[in-house]
Amino acid sequence: MSTLSTPVKNAITSLTQSQHEPFYLYDLDALSGHLKLLTEQSVVKLWYAVKANPLSSVIQTLDKAGFNFDVASSGELQQVLAQGIDAKRVLNTGPAKSKHQIETFLTQGVNTFVAESLNQVAWLQDAAQRHNTALRILLRVQLRWPDNEKNPLGGDSLTPFGLGAQEWGALTVSDYPNLDFVGLHIFQWGNMLEAEKLASLWQQMVDPLMTLAQQLKIDLRVLDLGGGLGIPYADGQPHIDWPTILRSLEHIKAQTNIDELWMELGRYAVGECGYYVNPVVEQKQNYGSNQLILAGGINHILRPAVTSQAFPATLLRESTSATIPYTLHGPLCTALDHLGEHSLPCDINEYDWVVFGQCGAYGFTESMPYFLCHTLPSEYIYQSGQVRCIRPPLTPENYLR
Numbered sequence: 082m083s084t085l086s087t088p089v090k091n092a093i094t095s096l097t098q099s100q101h102e103p104f105y106l107y108d109l110d111a112l113s114g115h116l117k118l119l120t121e122q123s124v125v126k127l128w129y130a131v132k133a134n135p136l137s138s139v140i141q142t143l144d145k146a147g148f149n150f151d152v153a154s155s156g157e158l159q160q161v162l163a164q165g166i167d168a169k170r171v172l173n174t175g176p177a178k179s180k181h182q183i184e185t186f187l188t189q190g191v192n193t194f195v196a197e198s199l200n201q202v203a204w205l206q207d208a209a210q211r212h213n214t215a216l217r218i219l220l221r222v223q224l225r226w227p228d229n230e231k232n233p234l235g236g237d238s239l240t241p242f243g244l245g246a247q248e249w250g251a252l253t254v255s256d257y258p259n260l261d262f263v264g265l266h267i268f269q270w271g272n273m274l275e276a277e278k279l280a281s282l283w284q285q286m287v288d289p290l291m292t293l294a295q296q297l298k299i300d301l302r303v304l305d306l307g308g309g310l311g312i313p314y315a316d317g318q319p320h321i322d323w324p325t326i327l328r329s330l331e332h333i334k335a336q337t338n339i340d341e342l343w344m345e346l347g348r349y350a351v352g353e354c355g356y357y358v359n360p361v362v363e364q365k366q367n368y369g370s371n372q373l374i375l376a377g378g379i380n381h382i383l384r385p386a387v388t389s390q391a392f393p394a395t396l397l398r399e400s401t402s403a404t405i406p407y408t409l410h411g412p413l414c415t416a417l418d419h420l421g422e423h424s425l426p427c428d429i430n431e432y433d434w435v436v437f438g439q440c441g442a443y444g445f446t447e448s449m450p451y452f453l454c455h456t457l458p459s460e461y462i463y464q465s466g467q468v469r470c471i472r473p474p475l476t477p478e479n480y481l482r
């Protein structure tokens with residue numbers, strides 16, 4: 082797990098002296114260092130899944146590191162293009178590509194799409210023909226294993242992401258002259274921390290995917306394995322081993338003779354660079370438990386409520402007091418506003434701040450910011466030793482109508 086470096090801790094402490102509201106801070110120096118390690122290889126082409134954190138300066142850092150961009154909405158596309166990134170470096174994934182959205186993407190010059198349904202294929206063909214252009218298409222495949230067989234991909238859970246091999250079997254690729262079916266896309270797992278387990282999942286998918294490509298008469302040049310690489314959120318959890326991931330990918334490449342492997346990384350790319358910094362309102366004892374009430378909760382950082390997995394928390398101030406267990410709560414009028422169980426010093430008071438780590442991915446933009454009309458958190462970056470506010474706080478009078 083990333084530890085708060087002294088310069089970043091000092092920068093946060095300095096910000097808290099003039100702030101009263103929770104805020105995010107992203108350590109872009111640490112992010113650049115991490116991305117360099119990921120891109121120093123020629124095994125897998127890396128795309129950044131913008132949904133993980135669409136902040137302009139985060140996107141710019143990924144751009145500088147050599148990532149391309151996976152976007153899942155017109156809003157994400159706009160944000161990427163606004164950073165001066167060429168539309169030809171954009172890939173569009175996502176189950177809800179309406180005709181209108183497809184039109185917007187083609188108008189903006191995007192030419193690489195992951196198709197998730199037969200309709201999407203037909204609508205992409207219509208749009209490509211109208212625009213007199215050719216598109217690169219990957220078909221998103223959702224695999225299942227029959228009952229009682231080894232079932233690595235989550236059993237029978239049906240998702241809207243892509244189609245089963247049987248459903249794709251209805252496709253005749255020669256019916257779509259403007260679409261070059263370059264590959265297949267598969268991604269059915271999340272927050273994996275063990276490289277060997279992921280390698281074993283990928284290995285079990287190779288045969289069914291190769292069989293499908295043959296059946297559809299697709300000249301398979303690209304295999305996109307999505308995201309799903311994890312980061313540790315709890316003490317004692319391991320870091321996934323990137324060299325082992327690369328070795329498994331190299332093996333798949335050799336085995337399949339595919340030209341390019343792609344991954345679009347979200348959490349693993351940016352998760353460790355972010356901090357959510359949250360003022361303490363009070364601590365109280367209730368039915369024998371220590372409760373810590375914080376100014377911000379799932380209105381700013383929803384993930385603990387939907388995954389039951391807390392972000393790691395520390396007290397910003399140094400304290401020599403003994404630690405005790407606390408349950409952390411935000412300000413919302415729902416018991417869902419719970420930021421986990423944490424061991425923190427017993428002398429925490431209403432002048433303190435709690436810093437949550439691992440908040441660079443699936444933080445603010447995954448949250449429910451308007452509930453109870455609190456101020457939306459500001460977002461700061463730490464870069465080359467300087468702190469800069471990228472998005473100021475938004476007070477309710479500026480968003481309520």
Ligand SMILES: Cc1ncc(COP(=O)(O)O)c(C=O)c1O
Nearest residue numbers: 130174307308309345346347348
């Ligand atoms: C199609 C696709 N690719 C990549 C990602 C990023 O996943 P992760 O953050 O696990 O890397 C997502 C996340 O939802 C996704 O939907």
